[in-house]
Amino acid sequence: MRRSIYNSYYAKKWFSLYLLFFFSFLVLVFTGFMMYRFTANIVKESKEISRLTSIYENLEELRIGLRTSIIYQKDYSLTDESKYLVQYQQSKHKNFELLHKFNYADFTDIMTSETVDTIYHLMEINYHHLDSMIMIDSLGIKNSDDDIELYSETVFSSLSNINKSLETRIEQKFKHFRSNTEMNAYRSEYFIIFVYSIAIIILLVCFLVLLNQIKKRKFLVNQLEDSNRLKDKFFSIIAHDLRSPFQFLMNLSAFHNGLEGHKNRDRLIKDFMQSIEATTTKTYNLLNNLLNWANSQTGVLKLKKEKFDLYLVIKEVAEFYNDSVVNKNILLKLPFEHIEIDADKNMIATVIRNLLGNAIKFTSDGGLIEIKTNLTQNYVEVSVIDNGRGITSGDYYKLFKIDEDFRNIGNQEGKVSGLGLILCKEFVDLHKGKIYAGPNNTKGSIFSFSLPVN
Structure with missing residues (x-):
């Protein structure tokens, strides 16, 4: 380059x-x-x-x-x-x-x-x-x-x-x-x-x-330096997001050997299978995000708008995370409004899937996650609200930026998926919309994005 x-x-x-x-x-x-x-x-x-x-x-x-x-x-x-x-x-x-x-x-x-x-x-x-x-x-x-x-x-x-x-x-x-x-x-x-x-x-x-x-030379040099920094940051994000699934797979054999003769073997195997499912889902989402982000950077991914029911897409994403929600005993509330929008269905589903996946990760067992939709004359807004431990107020501005360090954003229950949020911003920007995040009034966080109606 x-x-x-x-x-x-x-x-x-x-x-x-x-x-x-x-x-x-x-x-x-x-x-x-x-x-x-x-x-x-x-x-x-x-x-x-x-x-x-x-x-x-x-x-x-x-x-x-x-x-x-x-x-x-x-x-x-x-x-x-x-x-x-x-x-x-x-x-x-x-x-x-x-x-x-x-x-x-x-x-x-x-x-x-x-x-x-x-x-x-x-x-x-x-x-x-x-x-x-x-x-x-x-x-x-x-x-x-x-x-x-x-x-x-x-x-x-x-x-x-x-x-x-x-x-x-x-x-x-x-x-x-x-x-x-x-x-x-x-x-x-x-x-x-x-x-x-x-x-x-x-x-x-x-x-x-x-x-x-x-001036051009200075601009090109700065552009090259920015490109190198983004490349290094991208690999850092990938390494961060792939570390947990691979650590789980590395401990799989040792965990299986420890179950021999255990009195609660059946219950542990059940829990173990749930963990495998959660890890597999997380890895699948990560690979999808990686592929979509690579396509968006190379120009292969094009905006394909179509009219669809936003409620049905939200429901489909919720069903995808049903096992994770059930395993953590989380109450997931969905909107009731059937709103028809004109957008790229796969991109919007990817945005909702990433926001909901982060919310599940940050919400403790027995917590609450609510997805709301709001239609106005100029835009439609989708919000994912959780009552988890949330993110420190000083870290919200770092979200959706590839040049920020995501490794320290989060808590012991989970870390923010940097690549997923970056991909969300890419897709929302393609629709000329906005994406933003902030703290919940009571507890947790609110992640929202808005799309222009016309």
Whole structure:
């Protein structure tokens, strides 16, 4: 039983912990996913702005480089100094390198590939004319700059238009980026609050679960200890109730041998047979009580209600104890009312049999036992009244409790049958009734139980 209780406790405990860990893992995954989305959006916008800015700077550098080349060409044409020619060649080489670095894929959302090809073609024509003019200037021939100015302005215009478009795009992207950044900041703030709230809730749930597990464990331990105490007490009651019958059987052989040659042998044998009958009846009742109590604890014993005459059941129980009553010369009074009740007939008979058996045990020879019934609007009451020596007033509260010691309840004429009274309470409780005991006004005890009528 201990292993079963602890296995059930630990199974529920680990299931709760696994459930909490799984939920925490889901929260962490969700948190990571949301933070990744916020960060990914910011990084994506930032990369797009960097890309557009880089294109803008490259085109602007290309435009400035072209204008620089023209200035160097004019300076060389005016001064014939070789340093301007070298600077012109360097600027030209740098501009074509920059132009070759452009990737058409970077311009698909800004301008078409034909536009890029046109710029490249105009650049080639422009530098071709510049080279031609430098060659003519080196021969001392004066040339007009109208053609080269025309080509240069066309390239400048194309580059300026693209850069204006890029400036507009970059400004729009930056505004969108700033708006998204602020929105993501707000979202992140609310999300962090949400995550902290979830974390606090998880911690609180963990605390409550652990606290509940501690309480359950304490309850199960107490339940186990109570079960062990009840088990020990049950065996103590059984040993107490079985001791007298077995002692009688052990002395049977010695008693029989002592009758040889005795002058009152016939009378002693008669008394001896009466004792055997009483002991057999007591043992039979004890075994019935033991079987019924075991069935009630395992759930095998079910309540089977039926309508019957309560007087007939009382009369049947009285006839069962007729020999014991006659042997002790006890006057047994039965009720006269025929009351019909709806209850489990066998259980009610067992309750009356146990109460009457205790009354006979506690009543001296020549005593009086009376069974009374009382019917009201709400309940029916059955009382077994005797004028025996009774029980001390301090022991009445111990009756009907399995965890109380029955060995010292009673007198030299008899002891209370603990298992029988416990079984009586079990059966009365199944009927949602009450059972109680107290002293008789004159002498002896009164044991009563009441059952609801409806």
